[in-house]
Amino acid sequence: MKTKTLLGFFLLSVMTFCMSACQDDAEIILFSGSxxxxEPGTCTNTISSTTLYLNxxxxxxxxxxxxKGGYSAQSSDExxxxxxxxxxxxxxxxHGKKGKATVTVSDKKGNSVVLPVTVSYGVATFYCGMNWSGFAISVGNELLTSGAEENKELLKLLNEVMLESYSFLKEQDVCIMQPDDVNSFLQEGKGSFKLKDIDGRIRVEGTYEVSLDEELETGKPELAFSFYQHQNGADKLLHKFYFEPSFVRQPSTRDIGPTRYYWMEQVTDxxxxxxxxxxxxxxxxxxxxxxxxxxGIRPAEL
Incomplete structure (x- = not known):
């Protein structure tokens, strides 16, 4: 009985704390949305920091x-x-400048809260890990599997031949893509990119364009990222990668942590x-x- 009493008192204390954390009328709360x-025990849309994107x-x-009302705000760096x-x-x-600042919100009684603000360009960074890439063969838009012995040997030979000479988007590369508009990254648009090796050295940089086309011949338009490098006064197409094309089994995961995606380039020719x-x-x-x-979209390094 004593154990149950102590447990009940503990739970009641936790609930009281959670409710007061949301409902203390002397504490200024900042929140997203309208x-x-x-609700008792939760403040699910409160915010403690924010990021603004210049793109x-x-x-x-x-x-x-x-x-207590009568709110005012002051920036540490206008x-x-x-x-x-x-x-x-x-x-x-x-105002078009990268950096960090704080915004202090105060009420008429002198209560205040400080909100850290980061201003940067938004980028999408893709990490190509170990053993996450390779060459495949599709027949009628169905990928050959390595289950059959003849397919296994064929795919092994193909990868041995191709991996010796292929030079773009290798394993352990990091591709940093900065869209012109972060709100439409996976829609038709354009931006710039940097391709870095495992040691952080830039291997290739240039621009990219996003479009829908049917050149992959899967039966519907696919989202394509065309990568260009400026050479001899013009933009030269380096590679075209398709983002999660439909004939590949959807690999994306929605669990906690980074999401995984397929990129695919047709190299039949x-x-x-x-x-x-x-x-x-x-x-x-x-x-x-x-x-x-x-x-997903994150602020670029300041």
Whole structure:
């Protein structure tokens, strides 16, 4: 009985603490969205920091709750961001300069809260890990598996021949892509990229364009990323990678941590695999497949 009593008292204490953390009317709370989700024991849309992107969302509209009203806001560096309050909403604006600042929100009784703000360009970073890439063969848009002995030997030979000469998007590379607009990264648009090796050295850099086309012949338009490098006064197409094409089993995971994606390039017309006897069926494709992980759009290094 004593154990149950102590356990009940502990749970009651925890609940009281959680409720007071959300409902203490002397504590100013900042939140995303139109209203604070203030249920017993939770404040699911409160925020403690924010990031503005110079290539997309350069402003922020944040709700203010609790406190004693009469709110005002002050930025620690107005060359990076300015802050104002209107109708219990905190409005933050960037001004084209990367950096970090803090915004202090105060009420008429002197209570205050400090919000760290980062201003940078948004980038999507893709990490190509060990044993996550290789060459494959599709017949009628179905990938050959290594289950059959003849397929196993064929795929082994293809990879041995191709991996000696293929030079773009290798294992352990890091591809940093900076879209012109972070809000439409996986839509038709463009941006710049840097391809770094495992030691952080830049191997290739240039621009990319995103488009939908049917050149992969899967039966529907596929999302394609075309990578260009500026050479001799013009942009030269280096490679075209398709982002999770439909005839590949969807590999994306939605668990905690980085999400994994397939990138695929058609290299059927390449001469690198000369000497490898492909299946005689029609609609045979040679493909380079890369499994990469990414945590989505994040601020670039300042």
């Amino acid at each position: 209203q604070l989700i203030n 997309g969302r350069g402003t922020e509209d944040i709700g203010i709750a609790n406190g 060359t990076i961001v300015t802050a104002t309050v209107s109708n219990d909403r905190l409005l933050i604006n960037s 390449s001469r690198y695999w000369d000497g490898v006897s492909l299946p005689e069926e029609e609609d045979v494709k040679v493909l380079y497949v890369v499994l990469a992980s990414s945590s």
